[in-house]
Amino acid sequence: MAFTPQQAILELGDAFYDPVTAARFPRTILRFRNDRAAAEVGLDALSDAQWIAHFGRFEPLPGTLPQPLALRYHGHQFRVYNPDIGDGRGFLFAQMTDTAGRLMDLGTKGSGQTPYSRFGDGRLTLKGGVREILATEMLEALGVETSRTFSLIETGEELHRGDEPSPTRSAVLVRLSHGHIRIGTFQRLAHAQDTGNLARLAAYVLRHYFGEAAGDDAPQRLLAHVARRTARMAGRIMAAGFVHGVLNSDNINVTGESFDYGPWRFAPDWAPGFTAAYFDQSGLYAFGRQPEAIYWDVMQLASSLRLIADEEPLIAAMDVFPETFQREVVEAMLWRLGLVPRGTGDDRALVGAIERALVETGAPIDRFFFDAFGGALPESYGAPFADLRAQLAHFAPRKPRDHVYWSDPAPCSMLIDEVESIWAAIAADDDWSRLDAKVAAIRRMGEALA
Numbered sequence: 001m002a003f004t005p006q007q008a009i010l011e012l013g014d015a016f017y018d019p020v021t022a023a024r025f026p027r028t029i030l031r032f033r034n035d036r037a038a039a040e041v042g043l044d045a046l047s048d049a050q051w052i053a054h055f056g057r058f059e060p061l062p063g064t065l066p067q068p069l070a071l072r073y074h075g076h077q078f079r080v081y082n083p084d085i086g087d088g089r090g091f092l093f094a095q096m097t098d099t100a101g102r103l104m105d106l107g108t109k110g111s112g113q114t115p116y117s118r119f120g121d122g123r124l125t126l127k128g129g130v131r132e133i134l135a136t137e138m139l140e141a142l143g144v145e146t147s148r149t150f151s152l153i154e155t156g157e158e159l160h161r162g163d164e165p166s167p168t169r170s171a172v173l174v175r176l177s178h179g180h181i182r183i184g185t186f187q188r189l190a191h192a193q194d195t196g197n198l199a200r201l202a203a204y205v206l207r208h209y210f211g212e213a214a215g216d217d218a219p220q221r222l223l224a225h226v227a228r229r230t231a232r233m234a235g236r237i238m239a240a241g242f243v244h245g246v247l248n249s250d251n252i253n254v255t256g257e258s259f260d261y262g263p264w265r266f267a268p269d270w271a272p273g274f275t276a277a278y279f280d281q282s283g284l285y286a287f288g289r290q291p292e293a294i295y296w297d298v299m300q301l302a303s304s305l306r307l308i309a310d311e312e313p314l315i316a317a318m319d320v321f322p323e324t325f326q327r328e329v330v331e332a333m334l335w336r337l338g339l340v341p342r343g344t345g346d347d348r349a350l351v352g353a354i355e356r357a358l359v360e361t362g363a364p365i366d367r368f369f370f371d372a373f374g375g376a377l378p379e380s381y382g383a384p385f386a387d388l389r390a391q392l393a394h395f396a397p398r399k400p401r402d403h404v405y406w407s408d409p410a411p412c413s414m415l416i417d418e419v420e421s422i423w424a425a426i427a428a429d430d431d432w433s434r435l436d437a438k439v440a441a442i443r444r445m446g447e448a449l450a
Contacts, residue, residue, distance in 0.1 A: 003042030005063030006095040017069035023112025027156030028056035037148045040098045055151040055174045064094040070114035075184030075250025086116030103208045105180050109173040126169035135261040138414040141446030142240040147177040147259035178257050183301045184250035190304035219309035224317040229256020231321045234291040235328030241267045241365040245276030247285050247293040249300045266414045270358035338373040339395040353388040370411030405448035412445040
């Protein structure tokens with residue numbers, strides 16, 4: 001498709017962002033370009049030199065934003081309200097439409113300091129960029145709506161970090177996302193009692209992300225959309241066995257797209273208490289608590305919108321979250337199992353049986369879904385899976401196991417040991433072949449599941 005630039009964010013006005021300048025980097029070495037994603041926004045024909053000019057030196061793309069914008073927001077971080085945050089090492093670089101006609105953003109991570117950097121250097125470690133490639137590729141393949149790693153460019157600086165070996169290599173990353181409006185964007189306006197801009201932001205989100213006009217009921221319609229989208233996200237990341245790690249309200253996109261990956265992990269087994277972040281000592285964002293955490297964040301959006309709407313309609317809008325989550329997690333599990341849904345009762349009973357068997361046995365999540373795809377669970381799974389095997393017999397496969405992926409000896413996984421191994425090869429020998437091979441393997445799995 002042809003590149004179709006947009007400037008929608010400028011409608012909001014300068015109360016929502018600060019124009020900034022990208023850092024000047026000593027080097028710009030292209031390490032990853034996502035041509036599959038680029039094709040969806042008309043940028044796949046860029047030469048490597050043009051790519052580096054736009055996504056390493058941040059020369060403006062024609063027709064879109066003339067200057068990068070650091071977005072303003074607040075948010076709860078581990079349930080503590082923080083008014084001193086915003087885009088501290090990233091900015092909104094460009095907007096455009098994709099092949100589906102959606103408004104899309106190109107946003108950065110590691111592009112330099114902004115007014116919200118506080119004491120940070122505004123940089124990103126190369127390892128952090130590699131980890132984000134792996135997270136987003138895996139989630140996309142597993143059916144989770146996620147931001148996509150668009151570009152990773154090594155920048156030639158040595159960074160010092162207190163929680164990992166230093167000095168370490170640096171990078172600048174570009175994400176392709178369906179918007180960067182966060183729950184924390186609304187919280188900042190509510191904190192300032194800025195009802196005019198709250199209403200303006202609600203109208204902007206409804207128009208550009210949900211295709212609806214504003215009106216007297218705009219706040220509750222917006223909240224219902226966000227509740228549904230985030231419940232869908234919660235259901236899908238659970239079915240993927242994914243632990244985001246930092247589900248703060250500034251990390252929740254109102255379009256329900258998972259993004260901003262820091263201390264993420266894929267859980268090896270169905271352990272509800274499994275955490276991703278070493279600093280999450282209370283288990284607030286543990287695997288099994290993620291739906292609760294996301295729901296709590298959406299409640300903060302409801303609280304913010306209370307300044308421009310009555311309470312009862314907002315409560316009614318929030319009610320869609322639990323029922324949507326229950327439906328979406330069931331649909332996502334059946335999709336990953338390669339089964340055709342039979343109906344609410346049978347489908348929920350099957351998912352309940354899966355969770356019980358996985359918790360009881362500690363069976364690896366990825367191995368189970370690989371072996372059981374299409375409903376034919378091997379006899380080797382034994383007595384703890386007997387009830388589940390009987391239920392699976394009533395479900396029809398949604399597609400045959402005829403992709404070559406299903407002949408592999410093991411499933412494609414993304415556990416932490418492999419992540420560290422991929423990075424170790426880069427750090428020690430500048431060997432990018434393992435990363436390239438893993439991205440290819442993930443996309444191959446995605447083809448088998450799709």
